Amino acid sequence: MNTLRHDFDLDAQRRGTDAKKYDPSIVPNDVIPMWIADTDFTCPQPIVDALVKRASMPHYGYLYLSNDFQKAIIRWNEVRFGWKGLSVDMIEFVPCIIPGMIYAIREFSNMGDKVVIQTPVYPPFHDAVKNxxxxxxxxxxxxxDGRYEIDFEDLEIKLKDIRTKIFIICNPQNPTGRVFSREELEKMANLCLKYDVLMFSDEIHEDLVYSGNKHIPLASISEEIAQNSITFINPAKTFNIAGFRTAAVIIPNLKIKKAFHEAALKNKAIGRNIFGDVALITAYNECDYYADQIIEYLEETRDMMVEFFETRIPKIKMIKPESNFLVWLDCRELGFENQAEIKAFFKEVAKLELNDGTSFGFEEGKGFMRMNIAAPRAVVVEALERLERAVKTLA
Ligand SMILES: Cc1ncc(COP(=O)(O)O)c(C=O)c1O
Structure with a gap:
């Protein structure tokens, strides 16, 4: 058993490196970056060690595609989420979730068909469909009452439409932080079975679930649901390894899997990356301790924030996330005329760079901003104090 302890208070010193989050044209020195969804935590030491070891072998030619990749994913899903029955032939590398989703959209629907998403949601879902x-x-x-719920009546109307071929969910959900319950997942999946709609489940945030909630992989619910689903996973968020561009799809229906594989082949998107392989395999085989500790750390930050907003910035309503380091802030009571004013307020007055709520859904995100809290707690406290001072200037 791994007895390592990770220091999440450590400053990873990313400014001035190649980190997109600190792009100086977006985030000048006096602004705290709380936007793009990666963490400011150093990555687990076993991953660093494995990468250094591989880097010290001075040949980086085409990679032999061993099954260690799939086996690590099988282990993780079984140990962490109790998802049993997975096999190597159900799992395929993708060069990130969104490209994988695009191959699948193209393969399993036709031009002009309808794809349903639940808004507000991660902006590339919108683009992957429209583009x-x-x-x-x-x-x-x-x-x-401060929590997002599914409108099943509306969902059924949309799934019933003969042109609807795919329904994409994000579970756990970005940006609302919802972790869907077994009942909710079952109800959505059963509607998809009823109306013959293929279901995609993006589970990239699966590890970051706060106490009192439980991540249930959609396809682990029943064989029938598994046979009508494609699951997307990536260890990128949990372990701060997004730069490796290495993700996977899990497709228990081997007919669908074969079609997906051919779509990926057509795009020449099947070769893996030497370092991405090492990072994913090490994360899923050796870094349980890190996944346990990061969520403990984030939960303390989240709870501190709930209290901070309630007592010191009550005009902004924080949607208390059940998962995830992405916090959805309801800023409608600040009294701004439009979204541009809200964005300018955060950037120019509070000196914080957040994501614009409307990018997650134009109507559904109006008046909202998304704040990334995956930073040492001292940085989050400083950000909240800045925001508090800025809100006081509005009185
Ligand atoms: C729900 C969701 N899916 C996918 C991604 C990105 O994944 P990838 O880099 O594998 O495309 C993100 C990143 O924020 C995300 O929040």
């Missing part, structure tokens, strides 16, 4: 000639259909999540 590939499919019709984007929103099933907006509904904010009720």
């Amino acid at each position: 590939n000639g499919r019709q984007l259909v929103h099933n907006p999540l509904v904010l009720k």
